[in-house]
Amino acid sequence: MKYILSISAFLSMLLAAATISAQTEVDQINDVVTQAKIRAHMSFIASDALRGRDTGSEGLEAAAAYVSSHFIAHGVDTMAGYGEYLQWIPFQEVSPSDSATLTIGGQTLTAPQDFLVLNGETQQSTMPGKYIGFGQEADLEGEDVRFQFAVAQVGDGESQAIGSVITESREKRERAIDAGAMGLIEIYHNVQVPWSMITRMAGQKQLSTDAPADKRHLQMPHIWLSAADSVVTSALLEGGTPIQLDMQGLQRSDLPSANVIGLVPGTDPELRDEYIVYSAHYDHVGIGRPDAVGDTIYNGARDNAIGTTAVMLLAEYIAAHPTKRSALFVLFTGEEKGLRGSDWFVEHSPVDLDQIKYCFNIDNGGYNDTSVVSVIGLTRTTAEEKLQAACNAFGLEAIEDPAKEQGLFDRSDNVNFARKGIPAPTFSMGFRSFDQEIFKYYHQPGDEMESMDFDYLEKYVKAFVLSAISIGNADENSFWIEGDKYYDVGRELYGK
Ligand SMILES: [Zn+2]
Numbered sequence: 232m233k234y235i236l237s238i239s240a241f242l243s244m245l246l247a248a249a250t251i252s253a254q255t256e257v258d259q260i261n262d263v264v265t266q267a268k269i270r271a272h273m274s275f276i277a278s279d280a281l282r283g284r285d286t287g288s289e290g291l292e293a294a295a296a297y298v299s300s301h302f303i304a305h306g307v308d309t310m311a312g313y314g315e316y317l318q319w320i321p322f323q324e325v326s327p328s329d330s331a332t333l334t335i336g337g338q339t340l341t342a343p344q345d346f347l348v349l350n351g352e353t354q355q356s357t358m359p360g361k362y363i364g365f366g367q368e369a370d371l372e373g374e375d376v377r378f379q380f381a382v383a384q385v386g387d388g389e390s391q392a393i394g395s396v397i398t399e400s401r402e403k404r405e406r407a408i409d410a411g412a413m414g415l416i417e418i419y420h421n422v423q424v425p426w427s428m429i430t431r432m433a434g435q436k437q438l439s440t441d442a443p444a445d446k447r448h449l450q451m452p453h454i455w456l457s458a459a460d461s462v463v464t465s466a467l468l469e470g471g472t473p474i475q476l477d478m479q480g481l482q483r484s485d486l487p488s489a490n491v492i493g494l495v496p497g498t499d500p501e502l503r504d505e506y507i508v509y510s511a512h513y514d515h516v517g518i519g520r521p522d523a524v525g526d527t528i529y530n531g532a533r534d535n536a537i538g539t540t541a542v543m544l545l546a547e548y549i550a551a552h553p554t555k556r557s558a559l560f561v562l563f564t565g566e567e568k569g570l571r572g573s574d575w576f577v578e579h580s581p582v583d584l585d586q587i588k589y590c591f592n593i594d595n596g597g598y599n600d601t602s603v604v605s606v607i608g609l610t611r612t613t614a615e616e617k618l619q620a621a622c623n624a625f626g627l628e629a630i631e632d633p634a635k636e637q638g639l640f641d642r643s644d645n646v647n648f649a650r651k652g653i654p655a656p657t658f659s660m661g662f663r664s665f666d667q668e669i670f671k672y673y674h675q676p677g678d679e680m681e682s683m684d685f686d687y688l689e690k691y692v693k694a695f696v697l698s699a700i701s702i703g704n705a706d707e708n709s710f711w712i713e714g715d716k717y718y719d720v721g722r723e724l725y726g727k
Contacts, residue, residue, distance in 0.1 A: 240341040245359035257266040257624055260696050263399055263548045266689045272540040273680045277532035284531060286565045287322060289488035294513050296564055298491045301543050305550040307493035308533045310581040320564065320575045323439045324486040331478035336466040343430045351452035352480035358413055362470045364404040377411035380474050382467045384418040385455065393424045404453050414451060420458040433654025438568045443651045452476055490572045491562040493546055499555035506557045506582055506705045508590040509545055511538030512566030512644055516674060526676035533678050538593040541692045545699050554703030563644050573644035577651050585724050590648035590655035591699055597669040598660035601687040604694055607632040608656030614702055614709035621697035634665040652724030658695050
């Protein structure tokens with residue numbers, strides 16, 4: 232007897248099969264991701280014992296060992312070439328100069344009120360100054376600045392954006408060194424960032440990964456001078472006036488810290504050379520100013536013990552149920568110090584960047600709506616539908632960044648991937664605005680797990696896992712929406 236399957240019967244079977252497979256994934260996630268496991272991981276990562284997980288601290292190293300141990304337990308691989316799960320970053324902690332004075336035309340100026348020391352070793356020197364405009368290539372042409380202070384205006388004469396002023400300043404220093412100057416003084420006047428704010432920022436310790444090739448780069452004094460004193464600035468602009476500098480140098484000490492990287496190879500022979508990065512920063516801000524009850528440990532349960540926990544549980548899930556594409560689990564150090572771990576990762580990636588098809592990052596400031604997940608960049612990549620469906624499967628709704636004024640897309644590790652062209656949104660706990668409820672815990676000692684809603688966290692982590700595997704198993708890679716700021720650089724990266 233011939234059996235004829237009608238089209239509609241066939242379609243309904245397909246539909247049932249699809250429902251069953253979706254159901255199976257939800258069931259499997261329910262088995263792996265439990266509230267008890269979330270609590271267990273959080274209770275260690277956000278504990279006082281880890282002292283707020285500051286970059287380079289023993290507390291953060293203990294957290295790295297904990298994540299590594301979890302990877303071992305679940306059979307997550309190390310990357311080829313890495314003996315362990317750790318990608319060490321040779322950070323140096325640079326402490327500001329303790330004291331410095333500058334005497335120009337008989338007038339003595341003191342740091343940090345009147346000027347800032349950005350670079351240089353301890354020294355006493357007296358040299359003439361030579362004014363070189365904005366210190367551009369063209370300004371330096373035909374000028375002899377050897378054995379003198381090169382004196383320049385800050386910036387390039389066009390952009391006032393502080394980021395470009397800082398980048399320009401670094402380049403100017405290189406140019407001054409190449410031209411044989413013995414020091415560089417930049418006269419600071421910027422309408423966007425007042426001098427008082429600059430001195431506050433510069434009073435903090437910084438992390439550096441510069442490895443200056445020759446000693447002159449460490450030695451050469453580089454100074455930003457407030458333009459406030461017009462007598463001094465006009466003396467500098469005229470040139471020839473002897474400049475006397477007496478300064479304590481910057482102090483550098485090694486402060487290595489590691490990203491943690493785990494791998495589960497993909498199952499599809501065609502797609503296994505493609506990678507999805509699933510990332511979270513596991514550092515926080517350490518110990519600091521006490522709050523009203525005298526607590527000094529910034530536990531960072533929301534920021535970002537929960538994200539770290541989510542990536543650990545995702546790794547456990549994918550190790551048991553591998554995706555078609557290879558999965559790279561990356562826990563970044565140094566996020567709170569200026570996205571340093573992710574910056575290092577994209578510059579020293581263990582796989583070619585064009586093999587990384589998507590970075591699915593998770594980071595959290597806090598939450599004030601437990602019916603939603605706020606995905607920073609939800610509508611900027613073609614994964615939107617997948618993420619929405621995954622959130623819906625656990626009774627949540629995905630919403631786009633509701634607080635655009637905060638610039639969150641550019642304030643977490645995802646942006647270092649985006650700049651390279653890799654589509655990279657950030658999954659975050661539900662918030663409708665950056666209000667008091669968020670600021671109550673955001674970067675506060677009170678950001679502890681006891682104040683969190685674990686019924687919500689369970690759904691949230693499950694939605695993260697389902698979103699992640701739907702990206703890792705998709706037939707087509709998701710990409711930037713046409714017209715996005717990163718669309719063109721993405722096309723370039725992948726040769727589209
Ligand atoms: Zn964070």
